[in-house]
Amino acid sequence: MFCKEASSGLQTLNIAKSLSSEFTKPSALINPLSVGHRYKLCPRPNLRGRCTVTASKFDFDWITKERVKKIKVKGIITAKQGLLPSVGFTDLLGISLLVELISAETDPQTLMEKDPVKDHARRLVIDAHGEDQYECVFDMPEDFGAVGAIRVLNEAHREIFLKEMKLELPDGPVTFTCNSWLASKSDDPTKRTFFSNKSYLPLQTPEPLKQLRKEELETLQGKNRERDGQLKKFERVYDYDVYNDVGDPDKDPKLARPVLGGLSHPYPRRCKTGRKPSRKYPSIETRKGDFYVPRDEEWSTVKGTAFTGTTILAALPAVFPQIEAALVDPNMPFPHFKSIEDLFEEGIELPKNAGLFPVIPRLVKAVAEADDILQFDSPILLDKDRFSWIRDDEFARQTLAGLNPLCIGLVQEWPLKSKLDPAVYGDPNSLITSEIVEREIKGVMSFDEALENKRLFMLDYHDLLLPYVSKVRELDDSTLYASRTLFFLNDDSTLRPVAIELTRPQDVNKPQWRQVFTPGYDATSCWLWSLAKTHAITHDAGYHQLISHWLRTHCCMEPYIIAANRQLSAMHPIYRLLHPHFRYTMEINARGRQSLVNAGGIIESCFWPGKYSLELSSDVYDKLWRFDREGLPADLISRGWLWKMRQRNMGYA
Known part of the structure; x- marks a missing residue:
């Protein structure tokens, strides 16, 4: 019968006889040719006619696999239907999802991936939260090993939000957290892969999951995309592009804006949409169509x-x-x-x-x-005191406890001096002198003592705004100065404003203009001081919305979101830590490009930079933004705050 060596022929024959009763056609054991299995002639003598062929290892595996016991494994999928009302035949039957279980272990004999086990999930009920429950039952081999991933194909005619899948395994339940939109196979015929909740670094990833990880990352990078043009939300592509869609010169030449991103206007990257370029301006992307973000980045x-x-x-x-x-x-x-x-x-x-x-x-x-x-x-403050906003102590408090505590810093150099080109912008030396400071702190200490004891703080927008002053002043109903605001730290740990300097640069027709304003005691000086504070706090409010909020909080985050999805697998531990903080940011940014920071949008209409808003944010990004200073305590150290965290109004103290 079967043998590889003459000495083992009888042993193999006994195994075959013991198994023959389990097969409907014992001839399959006697004659491998009848079932198409590989064979070879025995190189040894026939041993009295008991051996004519030698079975390969494949034959023995084929025999033993039939003896592997299988267990029933139930899976429960929690999902939500999409908003489209269409219902197909499979929906009516309750069969909408094809599910595969992928083992995280290789076959110990072949060292190959084990075959997946499959079943169709059938819809059971809709619970009180409007969530669908799907059930599937798998015939899983006992030696299948740990389930490392699931693959799901949505056979319905509408998208489904897959929340999670729970498998009832002999060793206990296992949950696969998905939280992802699953496109209909009419849109995306490929199976989606969801990895188990166990995290892996790339070198630790089980061998059967490595190819799935590679394919998933290639999909997110757009390498498996079969068509060009505008991206559809179900494609899940994360790619980079410059900010060339905030202007709309096709609608009105006055709405043209420079492309942000590159050597002339450095800027973070945004999500690529794939929309067509403007016919008149090839470097500008048309604003027609959706502002694409991957489906899972959209709001629920x-x-x-x-x-x-x-x-x-x-x-x-x-x-x-x-x-x-x-x-x-x-x-x-x-x-x-x-x-x-x-x-x-x-x-x-x-x-x-x-x-x-x-x-x-x-x-x-x-x-x-x-x-x-x-x-x-x-505002609560206005309910208590309708004139509180005009007082100096509240003005100072708002620089720390207000919307923008991210700019005020310790005075670390004296005298104050601009770093801009004096040939273009005029005298760089500030008019705020040590004598003015000493007069305004009213003998509490000398100026040198105040500087040495770290009691002087400044809100400095001088060098950032000065290049834009002349341009903004040319806009209708607009004016702008560059500003410096100096504060003194009182003994009770509150700040007091002591001087505000406003500057207009020189131009062809006018010389440089500068003036220092201090708290006054007569009607004229009091109102001039209030007007100077109004300019300073207006600069602070505009800087908050455009730089601290839009640029630093939203815009600079987007390329990291794109990079994380392109380079880190969903089972990477770092990705799992970052993902909850990233979610929905791209959607907010896309809507911001639609209505907030676009040409003629809310930022340009409501804040002092006007149509130069994003151009200004590009300059700030180029000159000031550094990744290594964005977190704590680096930000506080760079602004001189960390030496003594005793300022009671400091939000980080």
Whole structure:
């Protein structure tokens, strides 16, 4: 019968006889040729006719595999349906998902990956949270080993949000956390891979999972994409592009903006959309079509409804004209202080049935539906003291406890001096002198003692704004100065403003203009001081929105999100730590390019840089942004704060 060596022929024959009763055709054991298995002639004598061929190792494996016991493994999938209403035949049958289990172990004999086990998941129920439950039962070999991944194909005619899959294994339940949108196979016919919750570094990854990891990363990098052109959300491609879609010169030449990203205007990269370039301006990407982000970066339905950012952006074009119309003169939006207070006290009447109130809940204090009154929630400080905002102590407190505590820093060099070219911008030396400081701190200590004891702090926007002053002043209804604001640290650990310097650079027709303002005691000097504070705090507010918020918080984060998805597997421990912090940022940024930082958008309309807003943010990114100073404590060290964290209003103290 079977033998490889004459001495082992009888032993093999006994094995074959013991197995023959389990096969419907014993001839399959006697004659391997009848079932197409590999064979070879025995190189030894026939041993009295008992051996004619020698079976290969493949034959023996084929025999023994039939004896491997299989166990029933139940899987429960939790999912949510997409928003599309279409229902196909497989949906009606409840068969919508094809699921494969991938072993994390290789076959000990062949050292090859084990065959996956498959089953169709059938929909069971929809629970109280609106989630679907799918069930599948696998015939899993006992020696299948640990399940390292699952592969899922959505055979329904609509996308499905796959939340998780739980397998009931003999050793205990195992959960695969997915939290991902699964496109219909009509859009994406490839199977999606989801790895187990166990994290692996690349060198530690089980061999059967390495190819799956490679294929998944290639998909995210766009290497497996079969078509060109605009990206569709189900393609899940993370790729880089420059900021060439914030301007819209096709609509109006006045809306042209420089491309950000490159040597002339350094800038972080954004997510590639694949949209066509403008016909007139090939370097500009057309704004027609969706602002693509991968499907899993989009907001969930619940978050999209609750998060007011999107809906506020959609509502503002309708709200702003009503705010302007409620004022005396649209060209002078707030003719007196009372008109500002009216936003909180009386509200603004809006058009009937405008449908704006449900979408701006966080801005609305009270809504009288019959009258359609929009009433803004007043600041707590204003409720307590309506004139608190004009006082010096509150002005100083807001630099630390307000929106933008990220710019004020310790004075580490004296005298104050600009680093800009004096041939272009004029005298670089500041007019804030040690004598002015010593006079304003009123004999508490000498200037040298204040500097040595680290009691002087500064909000310095001088060199950042000075190159833009002349350009911004050419815009309609706009003005701008470069500013420096100096503070003194009191004994009670509060700050007090002592001087503000405003500067206008020289140009062809005018010499450089500079002036230092200090707290005054007569009506004229008091109002000049208040006006100087208004300029300084306006610069701080604009810098917060454009730089601290948009650039440093959102824009600079996007290339790291793209890189993490392109280079780190979903089972990499670093990726799993970063992913919760990254989620939805790309969607917010895409909507920001649509309505916030775009040409003629909210930032340009509401803040002093106007159409130069993103160009200014590019300069700040080029000159000031450093990755190694973005975290704590590096940021505080660079601004001189860490030496004594005793400032009670410092948000990080």
